[in-house]
Amino acid sequence: MPPKKVIPIIFIPGIMGSNLRMTADRQALLKKKNNIAWRVDSTSENAHFMALNAADRQKQLDPDKTSVDTFDSGHSETGNPKETTFERNKAVNLSSIDMWHVSNAPLVLLLPDPPGVTPRKTHQHRALERGWGEVLYDSYGELLQLMEKQLNDAFCELNEPSIWWKKNVLDISPQSWGAAPENQLKPIRADELKSALTECWFPVHAMGYNWLQSNRASGSATANRIRALIKKYADAKFDCRKVILITHSMGGLVARAAMHSSIGKIEDLVLGAVHSVMPALGAAITYKRMRCGFEGGPANIPKRVLGYDGHEVTAVLSNSPGGLELLPTKNYGNSWLKIVFDNTTLLSLPQKNNPITEIYKIQNKWYQLFNPEWINPAKLQNSQISRTFEYIDLAEKFHKTISNYYHKNSYAIYGSDKERLTWGEVVWQFDQDVSSLNSENFAVSSDSENGKIKFEPINVLHIPKFNFHNISILSPSAHLVPPKEQGDETVPIRSANNQDKFCKAIFRQKGYEHQDSLKYQSSVSATFYSIIRIIQEMNWSKT
Template sequence: MTIRAIPGYRLPTDPARAGGKATQGFVTPKQDRTPQVHSIPPRRVLPIIFLPGIMGSNLRMSAERQDELKKKNNIAWRPDNLRECLGMINATPAERQLRLDPAASVVDEYDPINNPTGDPNETSDERNESVEVDFWYRLDVTVDSPLLKDDPYGSKARKMKEQKARERGWGEVFFGSYRELLEMCEKHLNTAFFGGKMDSWWKQVVDVDPATWQAHMQPALKPLDEQSLRDALRGCWFPVHAMGYNWLQSNRDSGKLVANRIRHLMERYKVQGFQCEKVIIVTHSMGGLVARAAIHPKMGKLQSEVLGIVHGVMPAIGAGAAYKRMRCGFEDSTFDAAPKVLGNFGDEVTAVLANAQGGLELLPSQAYGNDWLRVTHKKETLKSLPKTGDPYEEIYKLRGAWYALLREEWINPAQREKDSSFKATCALLDKAKAFHNAIADTYHDQSYAHYGADFRNAAWHRVSWSIMDAAHVADVETIRIVADTRQGELHVVDRSHPSPAGKVGPQFVTCMTPPGDPGDQTVPLHSAEHQLRSGKFKGVFRQSGYEHQASYKDESALHSTLYSLVRIAQTMRWSK
């Protein structure tokens, strides 16, 4: 937004009269030549829609599941709530399966009227108290606008800025992880110019070589100049919304739901008297898959309403870490408690993700390629999969092999009578495969991306089980698990070795090797780079220095995102 300062008395404006275009002046003595200024707000809005990653959307459980688990409230997943996180750290796999059930959970939306918290003593505002708005706008806009500002005292149904942010979905997402992004976009896109001058903050982005943020040479990117910024933002508001989704369910379904929510949002702005013709989407991790589903012509069908998309750390074709974590658990993180809460052990993670299609859609797809799962001994590769380009059949649905994705006894610890079994998980994997193939080439024409390409934050492109050197391995296929630490260490036997009757042969150990490929600790460069290889992106930033979940706390990721948003906004052509 660009505001030009005009000296004089600023007249109050009633937004209800003529859409903010009418006001009332006052009589002054002849000597008073000071003009009376009526400010007319821009009526154009180009909403920024943020879609978080897996575990980045807050979920609540059904009333029936809350009763079953005897919980005081209906929180299923809310990483900003320390008490809930601490309560889940020691949860059993069965408890995790019931609490994070895709069929018994929905997005925990802000609703101060109905207060759907499952706790009669907790309001929706109390549930969302972590969402604060402690930044201020340089603008003194006294007329109707989409800015996050407190309503004036005495206003009918007065709302505070925090309530407005919560209405925009800021409480639906992991606010502690995404706050910097939401606030940066909201504040700086709407206050770039004042009194005809560019705000000094923008010197961090304007006239800065994109190579500073590790832009790839192809396609070549030019620095953003002040006039381009002015032209892109002139006469328009950029309200920032966040939209959570049920990350346990299929991203296909989430894409459809998000597309409908965006349509309703655009219609709401139109009813309020704004001109709203497009939106821009910003994503984190799995949110990129949801956005691709939203614009897919057979899913969300939102292509014509989206001006462009900025993808952050997207597992474009899956991630080897998904296999590793279902077998060995999440790694501890210094940035958030989510990994420990979702499960440090393989059986804890499998109990959730084996029953959640959304989680299974983070596994490497067919486009990921062959030979990424390996068994090694003395630095020699004894087996590598897949061989025929189908990890679903060769790894994920494989039954009985010690290196397969699924340990069947981990799938249904809660002993649910239906919809939770090896067969049910295989059905979900078939649907994941269909989804992967459907969106394989789906990218918006105005797409930008940033992702980790850092050896210091290595990720699993290839996932390897290493057999101890002292072991004598006759046949990888006859190895059987005797004991499993559930964190990447297997005690096994090779049954092809002769052993005394009634006794198990000599045991040896095989371990999951640490990650060794560039990435961001979760998404390997190999997967993220599919965006570059597609040739469909207007700009790509191959960055270093951040961990996956904390990417939007990194200065280079934030500044390259804002650069990308302005470049997308430059392409906007209003109908009138």
């Protein structure tokens, strides 16, 4: 029997970290055997997605035709009557949680029903009811299982902390996981752990969201789910008053929206939040991907799935309010988009801290973010650059709303690694000296959509003061410069460290790539440390 006091742990994933399904009419239009819009854990769906052209990508990942692929034990949501709900969620594997000397004992509060109970729920069934099948299990499954195990079964038979706690958290200086010295964090003692976890249950839930839609909408939807979850526990006669939020990447924006007083309005229901690798001010890599596709070589599978060329990525993100909210905000700073030759900067934008008017909405410039021909390859109604500009305006309003808002009991964990270089700036490098020319108005001859642009030939003999004596025709080209800023290969330090001003404690870490950050010992230890410190803030005597 679990204790009567309950503090649910709610995990909110990053962009592309929630599984999505499509409406029946969109499934019919695409002639799919199932209604899976996005499920990156599925090998077959990955293979299907890699074969899609830009038009079908746009149709399949349409924010108006998709929703979170939630678990419903009563029927299959696949649109394929031959596939069961459990087959759809087969990526959720609870067979082992052997991680950093964790025993393979079952997750104590996800046990199956006793024999004879009809219908009998398995441990996997209970995990799926908690939303574990809604999220990218390959990236997040280990953490979900680890939190469920170690927060609810932290002590051995002799009432001693488990080996995992001793090895990874207890009596260890937080500075070993990158804790900022100015926070002066103290190690957690065994008696503090026992006091925090005694007489309380910490069921771990995952809440996906439609990452194609605005984070404002996702925040409101998540807030409603959290209210319903607290009521569910209360109706079952548990003392459930608050939850703890654990977020990854864009999930941090969703969580802040959920708690904000003008959006989700649940700050009083949240005990605290732990944000991992959040792009607090956006990330310049969003511009890079929309112009040049995802990172990696031609054989790179993630690149083939997520978008090999600029037009494949643009077909999805230009029609996605949520995706556009990852572009650098006004607070990101000036001069993150540059055009250079050697060490000479020919153009640097933005200059007035307004990327919306200086970069995102400019047209008829070769470095513009949006190519109108890439936005609507599917020729869907209302999908054009004017609507994309409306989404940009909404993104600006969203970021202005949550700009300085964090829960007072927030902790932040992020990559600050000089070996994990990130596009803090996007730099276009010319191969020839064009400093005497009006280079920003060059006409494009060809664009590889992977970071190489060739321009129409220029007759320099008719250009006064051009310092070329033996050349009459100039054929310039430009290429994307590799990333140079420390970070986690996705979020640069200039965006992540904005949290330093608002969070109770900061962990600046090394050694991991953005998507897999929650698989690394330093990040996980910092997460558990933060959870315990948040739990210590709970006042059960307060009504």
